[in-house]
Amino acid sequence: MDGLEVLPVRGIGDVTAGDDLAALITTNAPWLRDGDVLVVTSKIVSKAEGRLVEVPADGPEREEARERALAAETRRVVARRGPTAIVQTHHGFVMAAAGIDASNVDKTHLVLLPADPDASAHALYDALLQRGLRVGVIVSDTMGRAWRNGLTDVALGAAGIEPFRDHRGEIDPYGNELQLTQMAVIDELAAAGELVKGKCDQVPVAVVRGYPGAGTARGAGAVALLRDAASDMFSLGTAEAHAAGLRDAATLPDVAAGTAPAASEAIARALATAAGLLAEGTAVETTPGGLRCSPPDVTAAGLMRFGAQVHSLRAALAAEGLSSTITYDGSTALVTIFAA
Amino acid sequence: MDGLEVLPVRGIGDVTAGDDLAALITTNAPWLRDGDVLVVTSKIVSKAEGRLVEVPADGPEREEARERALAAETRRVVARRGPTAIVQTHHGFVMAAAGIDASNVDKTHLVLLPADPDASAHALYDALLQRGLRVGVIVSDTMGRAWRNGLTDVALGAAGIEPFRDHRGEIDPYGNELQLTQMAVIDELAAAGELVKGKCDQVPVAVVRGYPGAGTARGAGAVALLRDAASDMFSLGTAEAHAAGLRDAATLPDVAAGTAPAASEAIARALATAAGLLAEGTAVETTPGGLRCSPPDVTAAGLMRFGAQVHSLRAALAAEGLSSTITYDGSTALVTIFAA
Structure with missing residues (x-):
């Protein structure tokens, strides 16, 4: 056989x-x-x-x-x-x-x-x-x-x-x-x-x-x-990759990885992730290259809290594969977003 | 045979x-x-x-x-x-x-x-x-x-x-x-x-x-x-877990997961991750329960930037398995750290 x-x-x-x-x-x-x-x-x-x-x-x-x-x-x-x-x-x-x-x-x-x-x-x-x-x-x-x-x-x-x-x-x-x-x-x-x-x-x-x-x-x-x-x-491993994601959120570069414009659906997903985090009254306005954000409260604490929230938003963008840079203009944060 | x-x-x-x-x-x-x-x-x-x-x-x-x-x-x-x-x-x-x-x-x-x-x-x-x-x-x-x-x-x-x-x-x-x-x-x-x-x-x-x-x-x-x-x-998958880490950094809870004190070595590792990010002149002082951080620049932009950096530090702590809460006191941020 x-x-x-x-x-x-x-x-x-x-x-x-x-x-x-x-x-x-x-x-x-x-x-x-x-x-x-x-x-x-x-x-x-x-x-x-x-x-x-x-x-x-x-x-x-x-x-x-x-x-x-x-x-x-x-x-x-x-x-x-x-x-x-x-x-x-x-x-x-x-x-x-x-x-x-x-x-x-x-x-x-x-x-x-x-x-x-x-x-x-x-x-x-x-x-x-x-x-x-x-x-x-x-x-x-x-x-x-x-x-x-x-x-x-x-x-x-x-x-x-x-x-x-x-x-x-x-x-x-x-x-x-x-x-x-x-x-x-x-x-x-x-x-x-x-x-x-x-x-x-x-x-x-x-x-x-x-x-x-x-x-x-x-x-x-x-x-x-x-x-x-x-x-x-x-x-x-999952734990190692998850920790790497947290570390990368801590060390988001100030220089964007890409130059191509980001897809608006990906930005919308990131905004949905971050939605619950932004203090009530925070203004988030879509601009041609990204987002313009302003805090509801311009006390020292309000500005620090707002800075943290905008960083959270950048981490949420990174989770969608988008890179971003940030500039400050008065008490407004301008987030420029790129497809990474 | x-x-x-x-x-x-x-x-x-x-x-x-x-x-x-x-x-x-x-x-x-x-x-x-x-x-x-x-x-x-x-x-x-x-x-x-x-x-x-x-x-x-x-x-x-x-x-x-x-x-x-x-x-x-x-x-x-x-x-x-x-x-x-x-x-x-x-x-x-x-x-x-x-x-x-x-x-x-x-x-x-x-x-x-x-x-x-x-x-x-x-x-x-x-x-x-x-x-x-x-x-x-x-x-x-x-x-x-x-x-x-x-x-x-x-x-x-x-x-x-x-x-x-x-x-x-x-x-x-x-x-x-x-x-x-x-x-x-x-x-x-x-x-x-x-x-x-x-x-x-x-x-x-x-x-x-x-x-x-x-x-x-x-x-x-x-x-x-x-x-x-x-x-x-x-x-x-590695990409999925990494993105989850970024998302978790975006949505760091304001309530700590644990109550046990954090190991100082883990805090030191997180500080090392975040070291290059903190603006020159930022004061980081170890307190019994965590860290007291103060910005070098108390303009609106300086405070927003500092808020983002303290959030980065919290993400770096999370990467070491530590949870944290934050409170603001004047222009000082108090980060309380727990073993998660």
Whole structure:
């Protein structure tokens, strides 16, 4: 029957720096054959490549060393809550703790991710090719997801297998052209492999047999799965982005970002946001380039309060994507508004 | 050899409202046996359950009908960019377009997700049990991920299989206790199943054979994979959360949220944010409950500008999680600060 087999590779045992993974795998899986996909846990790749950092076995020094390792592996922090830090690594992966792991290693070391998991996958692909085996190689690791509990294995690196199966442009039986259907098959293969691994059973490699096309071309690598910044709608945690909005409101620039005139609907939405804030009797008049505002009360307190309210209005404009500048004329504030 | 098989179920063909999925599946997979896991594409579940909405085949009316269907299936919008809407459905799933799909259905219908995918899985589990088969059932669908390109299949519903394999508390070969290692195995099984399905090949069901424990207990359902709001660090898109921060800065309440005194480090961070904004000569004096600020210039313009700057300072305090109130005394602003 057509279909896939997912097979554990047992007996690999402990891996240390300098070990030959191709030799270890072929020795323990002599049944490996062309077209198979190897799903190799990144941890043994890291160990073979010596991607370990020494840390104290316990105490506050251990925690400090772990924090240093995290900082070194982090390109930027995405979100933080209590002890959990979601970061983007230098590779571009967004994951908890930069993938640094203290399990399946002695207590005086932490395991980092491979420096270049696609390169690791290619090196193993080449080493197996030299042994006459034409297989796909996936370097996998365990990650959380933004909106789903529990972890799944995904691909950090890949060689000898295309990262996507692309259904775009195919026509379904009803004549509809399929859209937005690029399947991240190397992640699905990594997940399938995980099902026959165990976290403590020392089954760091699985083989998926029967997946079409594996081993025939080098492929674009798992790097193709990294979402670029321009299409990332979740580059910051909600709390972090919200705080950034508050900070940006505190530091509204006095120079406008744009020069194009603002859409009147956006200005109207901002005025609606700010409507309840303006003191009764505040005059807000629409001018060609923005708004002319005057306070109902020109005492010192009234002017300070009015100044705060006009700043609120500018923050509300910024929330609608509009930039603004302000000038004062007597006791009148002139807000000039631009599409940012 | 131990391991898994992932097998396609071919021949199911078109499914329409009222079809008996258990009959269709057992007819086309007479080889099904106890302990197998069925991975059933949600689309055929929806079709069998009549979860379709009628829409015009084309034109702007089609787009309007699709928007109405999306609104009806949406609990809340998480993020929007151009035509892409990431929403949380009434079930709690966070996904693009609420999972509404126009593929593999005639042009006058859209397919909604099953109303209760766990219930759908349980119904199929029960129907198969009545036929003497004790299997796991997963209702799967295709989803995107926040930070990775491409889609993978995950579980919307499950019965007869535990959603997680929990490694917490296990001891690895080095004596480390494993932590944070709840594997979302029903998502991994859904992903494995997808590898033998095709989007247009009408292989809507896959069978995973050899997964331990399947079919023996009803399980907690895929609902266990829904992250609750309290632990959701990405409840809004970055742009949406940032705009909410700006709006909140515009609408800082005049009544403090808390009563506890604020930490002086947080106040210092806010002052650092606002430092460059305050006009030269502005006096900022720390008082027991907050800050006393006085402007260098008590002209009308100077007072309005100062009022805006004090509001900026309050926004900077809010960014540090502090709430504040303001009172005016002559030409002095008293900012009282609380831990929010």
